[in-house]
Amino acid sequence: MANYIINRLLQLIPVLVGVSLITFFILNLAPGDPAELMVRASGMEPTPEAVASMREELGLNYPLHVRYCLWVWHALHGDLGVSYHSGLPVARELALRFPATLQLALASSLFMILLALPAGLLSAFYNRSYIDHLSRFAALLGASMPGYWLGLILIYIFGVRLGLLPVMGSGTIKHLLLPAMTLGFGLAAVYARLLRASLLEVMGQDYIKAARARGLRERRIMLAYAFKNALLPVVTAFGMSLGHLLGGMVVVETIFSWPGVGRLSVEAIFARDYPVLQGYVLVMALVFVVVNLLVDLSYVLLNPRLRIGGGEKR
Amino acid sequence: MIVTFRSGVRDMLNKMAKVVILFILAAAVLSGCGGQNNKSGAEKPGEKSVKQLNVAISGDVNNWDLVKFPDGDARFVWSQIYETLVRLDSDLKEIPGLAVSWEPSDGGRVWTFKLKKGIKFHDGTPFNAGAVKYSYSERADVIKRKMIPITEIQTPDDYTVKFILSRPVPLPSYFTHVAWPVMSPGSVDDKGQFKGPAGTGPYKLAKHLRDQEIVLVRNEDYHAAKGTLDKVVFKVIPDASARVMALQSGQVDMAIKLNESDTGRLMNDPSIKIYRKLSIFTDFMQFNTKKQPLDDVSVRRAIALAVDSEKIVRELLSGIGVPAMGRPLSPAMKYSDKSLQTVPDPQKSRELLAAAGWRDANGDGVVEKNGTLLEIKALLSPWSPREKIEAEALQAQLKSVGIDMKVQLMESGALSAAENHGDFDVLLRSGYLTWGDYPHHLKIHTSKHMYSHWANQQYDNLIMQGESASLDDEAKKKIYRQTQQLIMEEVPAVYLIHEEKVVAARNYVKDYQITAEDPWLNLAGIEIEK
Numbered sequence: 001m002a003n004y005i006i007n008r009l010l011q012l013i014p015v016l017v018g019v020s021l022i023t024f025f026i027l028n029l030a031p032g033d034p035a036e037l038m039v040r041a042s043g044m045e046p047t048p049e050a051v052a053s054m055r056e057e058l059g060l061n062y063p064l065h066v067r068y069c070l071w072v073w074h075a076l077h078g079d080l081g082v083s084y085h086s087g088l089p090v091a092r093e094l095a096l097r098f099p100a101t102l103q104l105a106l107a108s109s110l111f112m113i114l115l116a117l118p119a120g121l122l123s124a125f126y127n128r129s130y131i132d133h134l135s136r137f138a139a140l141l142g143a144s145m146p147g148y149w150l151g152l153i154l155i156y157i158f159g160v161r162l163g164l165l166p167v168m169g170s171g172t173i174k175h176l177l178l179p180a181m182t183l184g185f186g187l188a189a190v191y192a193r194l195l196r197a198s199l200l201e202v203m204g205q206d207y208i209k210a211a212r213a214r215g216l217r218e219r220r221i222m223l224a225y226a227f228k229n230a231l232l233p234v235v236t237a238f239g240m241s242l243g244h245l246l247g248g249m250v251v252v253e254t255i256f257s258w259p260g261v262g263r264l265s266v267e268a269i270f271a272r273d274y275p276v277l278q279g280y281v282l283v284m285a286l287v288f289v290v291v292n293l294l295v296d297l298s299y300v301l302l303n304p305r306l307r308i309g310g311g312e313k314r
Numbered sequence: 315m316i317v318t319f320r321s322g323v324r325d326m327l328n329k330m331a332k333v334v335i336l337f338i339l340a341a342a343v344l345s346g347c348g349g350q351n352n353k354s355g356a357e358k359p360g361e362k363s364v365k366q367l368n369v370a371i372s373g374d375v376n377n378w379d380l381v382k383f384p385d386g387d388a389r390f391v392w393s394q395i396y397e398t399l400v401r402l403d404s405d406l407k408e409i410p411g412l413a414v415s416w417e418p419s420d421g422g423r424v425w426t427f428k429l430k431k432g433i434k435f436h437d438g439t440p441f442n443a444g445a446v447k448y449s450y451s452e453r454a455d456v457i458k459r460k461m462i463p464i465t466e467i468q469t470p471d472d473y474t475v476k477f478i479l480s481r482p483v484p485l486p487s488y489f490t491h492v493a494w495p496v497m498s499p500g501s502v503d504d505k506g507q508f509k510g511p512a513g514t515g516p517y518k519l520a521k522h523l524r525d526q527e528i529v530l531v532r533n534e535d536y537h538a539a540k541g542t543l544d545k546v547v548f549k550v551i552p553d554a555s556a557r558v559m560a561l562q563s564g565q566v567d568m569a570i571k572l573n574e575s576d577t578g579r580l581m582n583d584p585s586i587k588i589y590r591k592l593s594i595f596t597d598f599m600q601f602n603t604k605k606q607p608l609d610d611v612s613v614r615r616a617i618a619l620a621v622d623s624e625k626i627v628r629e630l631l632s633g634i635g636v637p638a639m640g641r642p643l644s645p646a647m648k649y650s651d652k653s654l655q656t657v658p659d660p661q662k663s664r665e666l667l668a669a670a671g672w673r674d675a676n677g678d679g680v681v682e683k684n685g686t687l688l689e690i691k692a693l694l695s696p697w698s699p700r701e702k703i704e705a706e707a708l709q710a711q712l713k714s715v716g717i718d719m720k721v722q723l724m725e726s727g728a729l730s731a732a733e734n735h736g737d738f739d740v741l742l743r744s745g746y747l748t749w750g751d752y753p754h755h756l757k758i759h760t761s762k763h764m765y766s767h768w769a770n771q772q773y774d775n776l777i778m779q780g781e782s783a784s785l786d787d788e789a790k791k792k793i794y795r796q797t798q799q800l801i802m803e804e805v806p807a808v809y810l811i812h813e814e815k816v817v818a819a820r821n822y823v824k825d826y827q828i829t830a831e832d833p834w835l836n837l838a839g840i841e842i843e844k
Contacts, residue, residue, distance in 0.1 A: 030727060030728075031727055031728045031731035031732070032725075032726065032727020032728055032729075032730055032731050033727075033730075033731075036730060036734075037726060037727055037730060038383075039459060040726070040730060041383065041385045042383035042385070042455065042459075042461075042493070045461075045747065045757075045758075045763060045764050045765065046764050047459075047460070047764060049459070049460050050459035050460060050461065053458055053459055053460075054459065057458075085376050085377075085385075086376045086377055086382075087377055087379070087381070087382050093524075096524050097524070097525065152555055152556070152559075155556065155559050156559060159559055159560075159563045159565075160559050160562045160563045163563060163564075166565060167556065167559050167560050167563050167565055168549065168551050168556055168560050168565060169526060169527070169549065169565075170526065254552045254553050254556075255553045255555075255556050256556070257525075257526070257549070257550060257551045257552060257553075257556060259523070259524060259525035259526045259550075263525060263552065264525070270725055270726060270727070272727050
């Protein structure tokens with residue numbers, strides 16, 4: 001097991017190198033010169049002298065490969081560079097915002113679980129009944145409502161009309177509710193259907209028939225036997241979703257003025273803030289790998305047959 | 315057997331419960347670490363006597379030091395903390411700021427400023443000639459990028475500063491710019507690291523939470539009439555609709571940068587008061603005159619005649635904004651001339667096109683010449699909802715005279731690359747080199763300018779004459795009238811709408827005076843009466 005984890009973590013190295021290399025060169029392919037954009041942002045004329053002095057200051061006067069090597073060298077020493085836009089260290093910019101994103105990602109996942117688990121279970125148990133249809137309708141609604149729209153509607157109802165919840169900012173559980181609901185609802189729609197489909201598939205398998213033959217009650221069969229196995233595909237998909245959530249939820253962060261990494265990254269894209277983007281992509285690659293590792297490890301909890309390395313060899 | 319089932323179910327439920335509890339704990343812990351900031355809300359009963367104004371802005375302060383330009387809404391916050399040598403009054407006339415007087419010599423190449431005495435920065439450092447010299451040293455962005463051509467700064471005594479320039483420019487006008495204030499030389503430590511903002515303004519920084527809020531408190535040692543508020547909290551709300559809802563729900567008391575459609579709606583809300591003031595910015599469509607078909611002045615004139623900006627303001631922008639009728643300078647600016655206007659005339663526009671050989675032979679509604687359709691590509695950035703509305707309206711108005719304008723939204727990087735390569739026919743923009751009441755903006759049409767896509771020797775000469783400090787105001791007025799006339803005749807650009815600055819506030823905010831001065835947010839004398 002320990003070997004497996006170490007192995008997986010070692011695989012991180014080529015992933016990170018590849019990801020950083022690709023982003024570095026693709027970013028530089030995008031039209032628009034960051035030095036010129038920064039001079040333009042000042043409302044002043046981007047004269048050749050002004051742009052040249054800015055380029056030199058940002059270290060953009062070196063050739064591309066030199067810049068990449070320099071970046072790697074500094075990154076290996078724990079220095080991700082300085083944001084062009086704010087002049088602050090990139091690591092600090094990311095560290096300031098990541099907790100907010102993590103908090104929102106976990107809260108929306110929780111909301112999703114609270115909604116999707118009962119909905120999935122009930123609609124599988126009462127397959128083709130009105131509960132199933134209702135849940136399908138809710139899922140269709142949840143999946144087709146765009147996040148920004150739902151967010152604004154929720155703000156309008158709970159913030160402006162009822163005055164129950166704050167419409168913006170972060171800090172307390174109250175602030176967390178609306179953005180978590182906005183994100184969680186869309187996710188729950190997908191996962192409720194996924195869980196239902198997966199449950200129904202498992203319920204058709206032989207060992208379930210055997211359990212039925214023993215006269216066990218359907219509810220017990222579903223919860224005790226089928227549920228755990230049906231969770232496998234759901235957990236796999238959830239790993240990806242969590243990664244995406246942690247990558248930042250730009251639209252929701254913007255609407256709810258949530259100070260997360262999603263907004264940071266998008267602003268960095270528009271400002272061609274290369275160091276911030278490089279740092280962001282690196283951290284996100286790390287997050288994806290780690291989350292997927294955790295998902296793989298969680299399989300073991302769900303299904304002992306998948307235990308790695310252990311057990312007798314055949 | 316049943317026992318094992320039950321234990322199985324129980325086991326699983328236990329595990330699930332553990333996962334759920336873990337999630338809740340993690341969320342709670344994180345909400346704790348993200349949230350040291352909730353003291354700013356006016357909810358605390360003990361703080362009732364604190365006079366606090368919450369203002370919604372669209373972006374955070376990217377930077378506090380003059381080594382980098384404060385972009386976007388950062389400048390609204392800077393304007394409370396920092397002050398400039400020269401200020402503008404509500405009519406945009408230059409008045410003393412940190413300087414009491416100034417005068418040019420040597421044909422505008424030397425400017426001498428006398429400074430106000432007895433002022434201290436927020437960090438206790440005294441304000442004097444040394445601080446001015448420090449602020450306009452090589453450290454400063456504006457000097458480093460050679461935006462102001464200062465070659466030397468002399469300090470004959472503690473309260474006199476002499477700027478030696480390489481070419482004459484109206485220096486006091488540059489010194490009204492909110493991004494070029496005077497900062498305390500104590501802002502940096504021995505290693506050259508920036509410690510924090512220390513200006514001379516009516517409010518000073520108390521707390522800055524990135525991407526969330528900026529808390530300012532009153533500067534008790536302010537050198538003029540003290541601030542009436544104990545606290546000003548700027549809340550960063552990027553989405554315009556969310557800013558409106560924050561205002562409606564009372565989470566903020568004031569909001570800036572609102573969409574015209576939202577403003578129109580808020581006008582009907584009895585708890586909200588809308589403040590409007592004609593600003594110095596004007597939206598315009600700039601032509602690429604170096605490329606067919608807009609290298610032909612008849613086509614450009616035809617476009618100018620086809621545009622009805624009055625109709626756009628009235629029908630699409632809730633009446634917010636003043637139709638420019640082709641006039642380059644907003645009436646809020648010096649040397650603006652209201653008598654200059656192009657009256658829309660689609661019939662004449664069609665005739666001009668026909669005379670230039672553009673006719674609709676096949677009846678598809680688009681004119682053509684030598685088999686080429688009159689198609690033009692307009693680029694704009696997606697950031698301004700107003701520009702987008704204008705672009706769509708212009709598209710329809712030009713269509714009516716047989717010009718097919720394609721509209722393309724581009725993010726700023728791609729847009730500036732397209733501009734540099736000349737890969738466009740029309741750019742839709744607003745402002746540009748616009749601050750204070752001085753028409754710096756007109757420079758963008760001079761042939762050597764980076765933003766220029768037109769070349770006219772007569773125009774270049776006029777602009778050069780206008781810059782000279784030896785001219786009196788009457789002579790300048792004449793020159794700038796001529797330059798504007800030339801723009802309207804030769805049409806390197808069609809000026810569309812003079813922007814109206816809009817600030818919305820809850821009606822318990824009293825005595826607020828909106829100024830045309832942008833991006834200064836005038837909070838002087840403001841009261842809150844809940």
